[in-house]
Amino acid sequence: MTCECAPGTLTARQLVCNTCNRLCAVCNTLLNVDCDMCAQGAYKIHQSTCVRRCPEPYIEDDDNRICTFDQSLLDVSTPPVDPKGCMDGYFYDFQAKNCTQCQGNCLTCELEQTRCTSCPNGRYLTAGNVCALCDTVLSDSMITGSSGACIEVCGDGKNFGNEMCDDGNLEDGDGCSSTCEVEPDYQCSGGYPYKRDTCQYIRTEIVEVKVNKHNDLILKFSRPIQSRDGTISERRDFALSYRNQYGVWQYLSY
Numbered sequence: 001m002t003c004e005c006a007p008g009t010l011t012a013r014q015l016v017c018n019t020c021n022r023l024c025a026v027c028n029t030l031l032n033v034d035c036d037m038c039a040q041g042a043y044k045i046h047q048s049t050c051v052r053r054c055p056e057p058y059i060e061d062d063d064n065r066i067c068t069f070d071q072s073l074l075d076v077s078t079p080p081v082d083p084k085g086c087m088d089g090y091f092y093d094f095q096a097k098n099c100t101q102c103q104g105n106c107l108t109c110e111l112e113q114t115r116c117t118s119c120p121n122g123r124y125l126t127a128g129n130v131c132a133l134c135d136t137v138l139s140d141s142m143i144t145g146s147s148g149a150c151i152e153v154c155g156d157g158k159n160f161g162n163e164m165c166d167d168g169n170l171e172d173g174d175g176c177s178s179t180c181e182v183e184p185d186y187q188c189s190g191g192y193p194y195k196r197d198t199c200q201y202i203r204t205e206i207v208e209v210k211v212n213k214h215n216d217l218i219l220k221f222s223r224p225i226q227s228r229d230g231t232i233s234e235r236r237d238f239a240l241s242y243r244n245q246y247g248v249w250q251y252l253s254y
Helices: none
Strands: 009-011 017-019 024-027 035-038 058-061 066-069 090-093 098-101 116-118 123-125 131-133 142-144 150-152 186-189 198-201 206-211 217-221 239-243 249-253
Touching (some): 035 217
Antiparallel strands (some): 024 035, 090 098, 186 198, 239 249
16 A cells, blocks of 8 residues: 655655645655755755745745856946946946036936936937937837827837837737736747847746655656646646656656
8 A cells, every 4th residue: 555645745654644844845854955846935055955035145046946146246347337326317437437427318327428227208218228219210109108208109019128028919818918018938039129029938848857765756847837726636737758668658647
């Protein structure tokens, strides 16, 4: 007789399913030292331990529930913006060693007089850090709103950078929503003022397969997954195929 325990529990002696540590979603021991996957809101660190907050210099990766090194600490080529506390409309010039006024219609700027970081009403910030007039180019796509701020028209297939995406329509379910926001499980790119975005569905893939000492099959996916009804049941939420020791493909449904 065998005892098949649910996720979040561990088979122990006397055919009893014991609950994993509260920070572990999948565990190999009852202690928080050998977790295959952390629970929601917890992150894996050294020796497969799960913690609520990652120690410095690591940051929380919510998609994979792990602590990952903060890559921003490696970028030392760009000096901090306004380290001397320059007022808006000025930036700190490291060569002149003083606060220099922005130019090129910038409301605020950094590193250079014409490298805009924000724009006044009636202008919008382009990908090249330039403040352009709303109604000068493709006026049917970038218009001036009642407040004086530039408003980008959604669904016209032109992306000026103020929208998350624009695939040329106002339909939901194709990756770019009717409000020009990227929908879950999609990735959109390629959009410019003269070109629409293209959206692709991001497939969930198995990135690691292993069997632990309890002979449990552990699958690691490229991102967190959830079955249709919240549990893996007789509804056959997904199918698994594998090649056995004789080279023959076997198929399992869950």
